[in-house]
Amino acid sequence: MSTVVLARKYRPRNFAQMVGQEHVVTALTHALTQNRLHHAYLFTGTRGIGKTTVSRILAKSLNCTGPDGSGGITATPCGECQACREIDADRYIDYIELDAASNRSIDEIRDLIERAAYKPGIGRFKVFMIDEAHQLTKDAFNALLKTLEEPPEYLKFVLATTDPEKMLPTVLSRCLQFNLRPMAPDTVRGYLAQVLAAEGVAHDEASLRLLGRAARGSMRDGLSLTDQAIAYGGGKLEESVVRSMLGSVERGRARELVTALAARDGAAVLALVDALRQRGQSASGTLDELAGLLQQAAVEQVAPGTLEAGDPEADEARAVAPLLAPDETQLLYSMALHGRAELALMPDEHAALAMVLLRFLAFPSEAAAHEGRSAPLRAPAPPTSRSVVAPIRPAAPSPSPAAPANGGGLVGAGSAAAIVTAAVSVPSAAAAPTPTPPSAAGVPRALGDRWCALVLSLIERGGVTALVRELAWSSALVAIDEGSTPPTWRLVVEREALRQGALSDRLAAAMAAVVGGAVRLELVPGTPEDSPARRDAAERARRQAEAEATIQGDPVVRELLATFKGARIVPGSIKPI
Numbered sequence: 001m002s003t004v005v006l007a008r009k010y011r012p013r014n015f016a017q018m019v020g021q022e023h024v025v026t027a028l029t030h031a032l033t034q035n036r037l038h039h040a041y042l043f044t045g046t047r048g049i050g051k052t053t054v055s056r057i058l059a060k061s062l063n064c065t066g067p068d069g070s071g072g073i074t075a076t077p078c079g080e081c082q083a084c085r086e087i088d089a090d091r092y093i094d095y096i097e098l099d100a101a102s103n104r105s106i107d108e109i110r111d112l113i114e115r116a117a118y119k120p121g122i123g124r125f126k127v128f129m130i131d132e133a134h135q136l137t138k139d140a141f142n143a144l145l146k147t148l149e150e151p152p153e154y155l156k157f158v159l160a161t162t163d164p165e166k167m168l169p170t171v172l173s174r175c176l177q178f179n180l181r182p183m184a185p186d187t188v189r190g191y192l193a194q195v196l197a198a199e200g201v202a203h204d205e206a207s208l209r210l211l212g213r214a215a216r217g218s219m220r221d222g223l224s225l226t227d228q229a230i231a232y233g234g235g236k237l238e239e240s241v242v243r244s245m246l247g248s249v250e251r252g253r254a255r256e257l258v259t260a261l262a263a264r265d266g267a268a269v270l271a272l273v274d275a276l277r278q279r280g281q282s283a284s285g286t287l288d289e290l291a292g293l294l295q296q297a298a299v300e301q302v303a304p305g306t307l308e309a310g311d312p313e314a315d316e317a318r319a320v321a322p323l324l325a326p327d328e329t330q331l332l333y334s335m336a337l338h339g340r341a342e343l344a345l346m347p348d349e350h351a352a353l354a355m356v357l358l359r360f361l362a363f364p365s366e367a368a369a370h371e372g373r374s375a376p377l378r379a380p381a382p383p384t385s386r387s388v389v390a391p392i393r394p395a396a397p398s399p400s401p402a403a404p405a406n407g408g409g410l411v412g413a414g415s416a417a418a419i420v421t422a423a424v425s426v427p428s429a430a431a432a433p434t435p436t437p438p439s440a441a442g443v444p445r446a447l448g449d450r451w452c453a454l455v456l457s458l459i460e461r462g463g464v465t466a467l468v469r470e471l472a473w474s475s476a477l478v479a480i481d482e483g484s485t486p487p488t489w490r491l492v493v494e495r496e497a498l499r500q501g502a503l504s505d506r507l508a509a510a511m512a513a514v515v516g517g518a519v520r521l522e523l524v525p526g527t528p529e530d531s532p533a534r535r536d537a538a539e540r541a542r543r544q545a546e547a548e549a550t551i552q553g554d555p556v557v558r559e560l561l562a563t564f565k566g567a568r569i570v571p572g573s574i575k576p577i
């Protein structure tokens with residue numbers, strides 16, 4: 001294989017060879033064939049996607065004279081004439097590339113403008129290409145403006161930038177703008193397959209998938225990585241070698257992580273992270289693979305059957321899709337994506353990875369939302385009595401035996417050991433009315449009642465899940481403006497992450513079905529004094545205190561404590577049922 005690097009060898013020499021930028025190619029081809037030429041072009045897009053390449057092809061199109069020297073402006077430059085050959089070789093005197101990242105001052109631009117005063121030396125047009133044009137200083141921009149506005153007829157400008165937002169509006173308005181798009185992994189993969197076939201390099205499909213993804217939309221990066229992988233693999237591409245070079249994690253490992261997270265198995269998550277560390281697999285590679293897997297799983301969830309058949313990675317996605325609710329998939333995807341930025345903040349990137357993953361477990365699962373959380377706030381049951389099992393541990397005179405593995409909580413000491421359970425009667429929530437917590441900054445308690453009832457109804461209907469449920473559960477209703485259309489409900493929400501338009505829209509939509517009409521939600525920052533979450537916590541605390549008082553005052557328990565010298569109630573063992 002050639003020693004010329006692939007990115008240079010396979011740089012497109014004409015529009016037909018450009019991959020993935022058909023919209024730009026079509027527009028420029030029409031302009032050239034119909035001779036409707038603008039005097040200034042702006043190419044935008046991320047690095048490595050072909051801005052300079054398009055500029056060079058455009059310069060050739062404008063200056064090509066054809067193989068016999070008789071050609072004119074063309075959308076299909078010949079590749080043989082002086083202009084074509086010298087522009088390709090980067091030595092054509094009428095094509096000037098200026099990198100504004102390193103030549104950004106007014107002096108460099110003045111120099112360029114002076115050169116613009118002279119007609120082309122050999123070509124039809126002078127083409128000035130200013131790369132990373134957003135880096136020019138304001139003075140340099142202003143100096144350029146007049147020439148850009150009324151250039152001599154033989155002068156064409158091409159500006160390229162990765163950051164068009166930073167360009168002066170006066171410059172933008174004088175340019176015909178084209179946005180080059182990042183290439184899809186499949187586009188890169190397909191092109192790499194052609195290049196490798198032309199080079200006669202043996203490769204497997206999985207290697208191409210990995211390289212296609214690792215290119216992150218840039219064909220130049222895709223080709224550079226392929227060069228490295230060929231050198232790394234001794235002239236051929238194999239999945240294991242490419243994976244090791246890229247530091248990427250196998251899809252199967254990502255599936256194991258999602259499976260453990262879906263099962264809310266924190267210990268398994270930590271063990272998997274530890275295994276990744278032991279194998280030397282990078283934390284960022286893990287999050288990349290996780291995001292890729294979840295993206296495909298989300299596709300499978302909303303459009304089953306659309307993932308590519310026979311793609312082993314799609315098989316993994318199909319396997320995890322049923323494990324998560326769609327919004328949980330979105331949540332975990334978002335955490336994987338944004339977690340990458342956090343990895344560098346910790347000295348131990350695997351510890352940071354564990355934190356990113358464990359954050360998912362801090363959100364209530366689907367099941368918890370329907371059962372555990374809402375239970376204490378359900379409508380009061382008819383008056384009844386409930387039993388509380390109170391484990392009591394008599395004090396051990398000698399080294400205390402370990403608590404039984406079944407967690408029974410009540411063990412005797414030595415030969416006198418006797419397992420005793422105390423069943424006592426505790427009034428239900430209905431029998432003892434819930435004490436009213438103090439209201440927030442004058443907000444009527446009735447609003448809190450209405451909000452709690454509504455949120456419980458939404459949860460019981462399954463109308464809100466994951467983050468939307470979290471928003472409803474942790475916020476407090478402080479005002480309803482019935483005068484607006486639709487009525488505006490103002491919620492105080494503490495966590496900024498929950499104050500999102502998308503979440504409030506989903507909550508408002510779910511509420512509309514319950515309240516019988518459209519509502520608008522206004523989320524305001526603050527401390528929610530009377531949220532369903534707070535009421536739930538207060539209710540739990542009340543029931544706990546009640547159960548403890550009941551046990552402490554129970555005659556049987558009192559007698560046990562009196563009989564067994566030093567016996568005590570194991571702290572924390574009393575649980576209301």
Ligand SMILES: [Zn+2]
Pocket residue numbers: 063064065066067077078079080081082083084085
């Ligand atoms: Zn030519």
